[in-house]
Amino acid sequence: MTARPRHPAAFLLALALLLAAGCSTADPAPAAIAPVPHAARPVADPGLPGMAPVLDPHNVYAASGANMLSDVARTAKPLVYVPHTRSGDVWVIDPATFAVVAKYPLGAGELQHVVPSWDMKTLYASDDTRHKLTPFDPTTGRPGTPIPVTDPYNLYFTPDGRSAISVAEQRKELVFYDPHTWAVQDVLPTPDCAGIDHADFTADGRTAVFTCEFAGRVAVVDVATHKLLRTIDMPKRNMRMGPQDIKLAPDGSVFYIADSDQNGLWVLDGAATKVERTIPTGGGAHGLYLSRDATRLYVTNRHEGSVSVLDAYTGAPVTKWRIPGGGSPDMGNVTADGTQLWLSGRYDHAVYVLSTVDGHLIHKIAVGNGPHGLCVWPQPGRYSLGHTGITR
Template structure:
């Protein structure tokens, strides 16, 4: 995300937030075996799953919270959804739909002014494109791939769902706030001001669902929020601040022991402790580390290094570097996801108006697909898992 019109509007954010506050707006899958002795011991003597947020589906495996999103572990509700990729565009304000099997664009839908992401709903039955400039979502039916109604939402740069399915959260970048909605009626229920979180961006939830961490792209920090009370708990600064482009994406390690935070300016990942209280270390990847994705067994993590034209492959538990995949001729890999079978990684080429399809076995570029102006947070569908936490398809 580059600072632009939304950043200029941030000057009025404090007034908006004060008013909001005063008015009260409101298949089988085997868990990965890790090479380290610590992980082997934990697997031999498993600890009980953490007590989750009330109403959240139980954690089946505390050593791999993504276990139920393994290869082809599709919920009955999505088993017959056609394999499509939904590509939102910042520049052309539309969503293009690509057939995963033929790599052909099969539909194009107007979706707003500056369309940022396509996000699966908690129950996996609706996809939403987010337009933060137009202040609305547009619903897509994953059964048909067709666009439907528009829904008024405040500044939805990104969209997440609480692990219990109770709220949809608009990450309102310009307003420095989180807007909490009923995900069925889309009535607004609450607002959480994040006054020091310039560029509120991406998010992730703890294994027990009780804590959410939101990245602050233009502040060099993350905001830690209590989900049940919707209260800001603390801000955590990254150890070094560069210019205005970090941090961005964030993912919880499979065993919940730490959080990975991609930082474009730093060219790598900050590693937070499991309680999200402090930064433990830094892992260098490539220029403008941006998007984070796990393979289906949750053994490897793929990091899209947007300005390096590469994807860094790390151990999902330790962040140990395993490989670097360079796009032939370079590129700008940004956001996306892994296919249901785990064989392909689809990423938007943010500054090249293309979509890249890579093999997850060796990083080979399978296809470079021309798309519209400014492709961003594309959604690969269907995704395995029991429920969605949002973004481009964080499922558990």
């Protein structure tokens, strides 16, 4: 700390200069005290070149708060898109009335997820068996001409928006594309990552972690170079339905990894080097979603028909919501205003709408066969990292 001037007048002058410069003579407060408002200055290190700066090191989702819609997202028609793995169609639901307003047959393939593009201008229905993405215009809710893409079980975008990543589960590959032309940029083989499917990125955007569902491990990838850095085995390698969804804690300190056969979460350190512990949640832990203020983590327990609510920073259990009559809650997201959690009922031809206030079932909607990566649109945030709407 700078020594204070001995003369009172000199001290007062120095203090005035410090305050005018926006500084303080007090010791800096710990980074974890309170979230910085959305309008606060970005942190000094913007992370991956080309990535939008992190606004708050205590909450990387600070730009994705309730109703913080970008100008592009505001043009979208509020709709919920439900892809089906077995009936090969996307159903569209009006969230205001809970009515199915459209059904789009897209072939005989397996439609896995509806994924918002990095710039939020397009939604893509991924079909891994017919190797295509079907773009949807979010301003109309209608599909366009399919795009040939290799085995897109899932789809992500690098935080700088320079690449789309097709998670080619069957091929054990990550295929990097130009997100505008869909020309192949690179192919990264991941031979030790059977069942590669879900991903998230470190707070600085420099590293991606992909789960390997059928290998009981994760693959850690350098985003800029498209290189595999390492694989990390889970302490117990569940290789039938093992690591699936993954979510970065708001402060970037850890990754939460849902493991269906573990009936809970693995906790990976934020640098993606080691597994620190496990958190029991419920039978068939599968999907991970954050509340709009990023204080709560919702874990879908697909085999027991429940949702565990955890503290998003510590992983401590808060409560558990059970779907009346049971169910198979899988993938989905929280509404833009944060009041509802929409989830596909993977094995029950249903979509569930839960209150995020107390977890009660607001509505259950009958849909097609095998509803999977449901997308609630629009979503708050500056850009999308993919999946069913990971935004920052």
